[in-house]
Amino acid sequence: MPSETNTPSRRARRSDARLNRERLVAVARDAFTEHGQNASLIDIARRAGVGSGTLYRHFPTRAGLLVEVYKRGIQALAELAERLREKGPPLEALTTWLEAFDEYTTTSRGLKGLLATVDDEPCDDVDAWWRATLLPAATRLVEDAQRCGAVRRDVTTLQVLRLVNAVALAHEQAGLDDQRAGPLLDVVVDGLRHTDEDGDPT
Amino acid sequence: MPSETNTPSRRARRSDARLNRERLVAVARDAFTEHGQNASLIDIARRAGVGSGTLYRHFPTRAGLLVEVYKRGIQALAELAERLREKGPPLEALTTWLEAFDEYTTTSRGLKGLLATVDDEPCDDVDAWWRATLLPAATRLVEDAQRCGAVRRDVTTLQVLRLVNAVALAHEQAGLDDQRAGPLLDVVVDGLRHTDEDGDPT
DNA sequence: ACCTGAACACCGTTCAAGT
DNA sequence: ACCTGAACACCGTTCAAGT
Numbered sequence A, B: 001m002p003s004e005t006n007t008p009s010r011r012a013r014r015s016d017a018r019l020n021r022e023r024l025v026a027v028a029r030d031a032f033t034e035h036g037q038n039a040s041l042i043d044i045a046r047r048a049g050v051g052s053g054t055l056y057r058h059f060p061t062r063a064g065l066l067v068e069v070y071k072r073g074i075q076a077l078a079e080l081a082e083r084l085r086e087k088g089p090p091l092e093a094l095t096t097w098l099e100a101f102d103e104y105t106t107t108s109r110g111l112k113g114l115l116a117t118v119d120d121e122p123c124d125d126v127d128a129w130w131r132a133t134l135l136p137a138a139t140r141l142v143e144d145a146q147r148c149g150a151v152r153r154d155v156t157t158l159q160v161l162r163l164v165n166a167v168a169l170a171h172e173q174a175g176l177d178d179q180r181a182g183p184l185l186d187v188v189v190d191g192l193r194h195t196d197e198d199g200d201p202t
Numbered sequence C, D: 001a002c003c004t005g006a007a008c009a010c011c012g013t014t015c016a017a018g019t
Helices: A008-035 A041-048 A052-058 A062-087 A090-107 A109-116 A125-147 A157-173 A183-192 B008-035 B041-048 B052-058 B062-087 B090-107 B109-116 B125-147 B157-173 B183-192
Strands: none
Touching (some): A008 A041, A008 A052, A008 A062, A041 A052, A125 A157, A157 B109, A183 B183, B008 B062, B008 B109, B090 B157
């Protein structure tokens, strides 16, 4: 197999590329945390010690880089949703999960910006990826809670996520990055709960 | 009075400046509507037919220009708050006002961005201006509703405004600029209402 | 007093040239 | 196959020079 014996240089190149990629992601994580989702890409490349072209080769779009940075966290949230669903009553599961979601997005500045730009339907493959990861798990939680009458039925899962994300975003933009949104999140969660007191008697 | 007779040229100059200023504001209104609060300033100057220095002379900061564009609307909202307060029951007044607030910010793209950056305390005179206009009126509405037990007491007026603004912002960033936030706003309003069902029995 | 526009520093993105 | 960095187009902001 010459394709294996005569390509130690290929292997070496590849490990170089892999190293660059890892460095970029690590630097990007810091940059997004420090400056939000609009952190300077050229600065990320500089701090990673690579040319700007290299950054674009690995991550053609900013969203792609953002997703790479927050990939693990998004996956962890999806898994948490499944665990909570098996464990407790629907409303409690949803509430706990939304708090975890809020906590993660609060500490991950760039992620808030990424989620905020979500449209009603997937627009590219990066968008499609995180939707496929996060939405199904969240939808199951929301629909469980709706089915048992604990949560109002006139909201979609995407709207719920947008709402919680907006709260986190509002909190961040107010300059209070460090702590969770707390009472503001409570307002949203209370608002999501189904109440009968509005039943129109006509 | 020589200071009056020998300054017809001064009068002419001033009217030039006034015209430039008006043009800038008119163009800026369109630009913010079209591109949001980050619309290109250089493009605004260009479209108004003035040099970039002229824009900076009239409006040293972007926030100053934004406030100028939305000044009337902010004042109108403050007056509406007073009228509603005199007219109906506290909760209804607050609800109606928040809907009007949401509707105005929804149609005024740049305003959402301006309000989103509000800190817990005024940071400059532009910030101070709209706070002095909007906050007192809104605070009276909120506190009325809290006093009569219709709205929970663990939120401040600023938090309420941030929350509603965040909803409008989330809605816009999701690419649905045209319609009001609707159900998302309902969730927030419901969440603000005071309910006793959570009274801890300990 | 007011306006202009060149000048500077910065960024996003692409692409020819290198290894 | 991968990387570099110059090149281009754009913007925010300032300031000397004009009227």
